[in-house]
Amino acid sequence: MSNITAAAVNNLRSMTGVGMMDCKKALVETGGDVDAAVKLLRERGVAIAAKRADKEANQGLVAAKASADGSALAMVEVNCETDFVARNSDFAAFVDQVVDKALAAGGDVAAAMADELSDKIAAIGENMRIRRTVRYELSGTGKLASYIHMGGKVGVLIEVGCTKAETVSNPVFDEMVRDLCLQIAAAAPRYIASGDVDADEVASERAIYAKQMEGQNKPANILEKIIDGRMAKFYSEVCLLEQEFVKAADAKLAVKDLIAKVAKDCGDTLTIKRYARYQLGA
Numbered sequence: 001m002s003n004i005t006a007a008a009v010n011n012l013r014s015m016t017g018v019g020m021m022d023c024k025k026a027l028v029e030t031g032g033d034v035d036a037a038v039k040l041l042r043e044r045g046v047a048i049a050a051k052r053a054d055k056e057a058n059q060g061l062v063a064a065k066a067s068a069d070g071s072a073l074a075m076v077e078v079n080c081e082t083d084f085v086a087r088n089s090d091f092a093a094f095v096d097q098v099v100d101k102a103l104a105a106g107g108d109v110a111a112a113m114a115d116e117l118s119d120k121i122a123a124i125g126e127n128m129r130i131r132r133t134v135r136y137e138l139s140g141t142g143k144l145a146s147y148i149h150m151g152g153k154v155g156v157l158i159e160v161g162c163t164k165a166e167t168v169s170n171p172v173f174d175e176m177v178r179d180l181c182l183q184i185a186a187a188a189p190r191y192i193a194s195g196d197v198d199a200d201e202v203a204s205e206r207a208i209y210a211k212q213m214e215g216q217n218k219p220a221n222i223l224e225k226i227i228d229g230r231m232a233k234f235y236s237e238v239c240l241l242e243q244e245f246v247k248a249a250d251a252k253l254a255v256k257d258l259i260a261k262v263a264k265d266c267g268d269t270l271t272i273k274r275y276a277r278y279q280l281g282a
Contacts, residue, residue, distance in 0.1 A: 004028055016041050039204075043211040058131070058281045059086045062155035064146035065099045073144045074103035074135045075155050077278050081126045086152075091128075094120050098130055106135040134276045142273065143168055147181035156181045158275040167268045176262045176270075179247055180240075183255060184277050189240035192272050197239065205234055240272065 004027045012023040012034060018041050030036035060079035066072065078095045085091050097116065102109045110117070110130040121128050134157060138144050142161035149155070160177050167173050183189075191197050209230045213223055235242045241256040248258075263270045 004032060008032065008034070012037055012041075039208065042208050045212050059083045060128075060131075060280055061086055061092065061095045061152035062148060062278045062280055063095050063099045063152060064148055064155050064157060065096075065103050066144065066146065067103060070144060071138045072103060072135065073146050073157050074099055074106070074133065075146060075157050075276060075278060076102050076109070076133045077131045077155075077280065078128065079131050079281070080124075080128045085124060085126050085128075088124070090120075090124060094128075098133070102133040102135055106133075109133045132278065134278075136274070136276075139273070141165055141168065142271075143173070143177050145177045145181050147178070147185055149185045153280045154185050155278045156184045156275065158184065159273040161271040161273050162266070162268045164266070164268045167266045167270075170266050172262055172265050173268075173270070176258065179245075179258070180255070180272065180275075183243065183246050184240065184275055186246045187240075187243050188277060188279070189243055190238045192239065192275070193241050194235040194239050197235070202231070205231060240275070 004024055008027055009020055009023045012018070012027060013020060015034075016023070016038055018026075022041065023037070026037040026040045027034070030040060058079040059082055060077060062075065062077045064073060064075040076095065076099045078091075078098055080086055080091060094116075098109060098113060101113055105112065110133075113130060117128060117130060136144055136157055136159055138159065140161055141163060142159060144157070144159050146158075147156045158177065158180055160173075160180065162168065162173065206227055209227045210223070213226065216223065218226075232242075236244065236254075241254070241259070243255050245253045245255050245258050259270050259272070
C-alpha cells in the first residue's frame with residue numbers, strides 16, 4: 001500500500017471539499033494518484049468539482065485599455081507580493097504602462113519591459129512580475145469591449161461580431177455586449193458553446209454520472225436520459241451560451257436566448273467570436 005502523507009490528504013481535501021478520512025481512503029484505493037482519487041470521490045457523489053491545486057495567491061492588478069478608435073483592446077495581469085503594494089499609485093502607474101505596451105505592440109510584453117520591471121522592483125522594494133497579457137484586434141464588423149471588476153481583481157475582453165455596420169451603433173447591441181462582459185466576469189464560463197468542450201472531458205463527465213447511478217433499478221433508456229439531463233446542467237455551468245443570464249429579472253433566460261432576442265431586434269446575425277477572462281492569481 002502506498003505511503004499516503006498528511007500533505008497529500010490535505011491537498012485532496014482542498015481540491016474537493018471532502019472530509020479527511022474519505023480523502024485518505026480514496027488516496028489509498030488509488031495508490032496515491034490524486035487525479036484518480038478526485039474522480040473516485042466524484043463518482044461516489046461526495047466531491048464538489050475539483051478546484052485547481054496549484055492556484056496562485058498573488059496580489060496585483062488586472063487592467064484593460066482600448067485604442068482611440070476602439071479597433072484594438074489589451075488586457076494585462078501584473079503581480080506583486082502584497083495588497084498594500086497593489087493599492088499603491090506607483091504600482092498602478094506601472095500597470096498602466098504595461099497595458100499601454102500590450103495595446104501598442106502585443107507580443108511578449110514581459111520580455112520587452114524586463115528593464116522597466118527591474119527598475120520598478122528596485123524602487124518599490126517588492127517582487128513583481130508581468131504575468132500575462134492579451135491583445136484583441138477587431139476582425140470584420142462587430143464590437144470589442146472590456147470590463148474590469150472588483151477594483152482590478154477580474155478582467156474581461158470580448159469580441160462580438162455582426163453583419164451590418166449599423167448594428168455596431170445600435171444601443172441595444174451595445175448594451176448586450178456590455179452585459180456579456182458582466183456575465184463572463186460573474187459566471188466564469190470555460191467555453192463559448194457546448195460544442196467547444198473537449199470530447200475527452202465530455203466522455204469523462206458522462207462516465208462519472210453513469211458510475212453514480214450504478215445499482216439503480218431503472219431501464220437503460222431512462223438512465224441515459226438522466227445522464228443527458230446532468231450533462232445539460234454541466235453545460236449550463238461551463239458554457240457561456242448555455243448559462244443563465246445573470247441579469248435576467250424574472251423568468252430564466254439563457255445567454256443564447258438573450259443573443260437571439262437582440263439579433264431579432266437588430267435584424268442581424270450576432271456571434272460571440274472570442275473572449276478572455278483574467279482572475280487575479282488564478
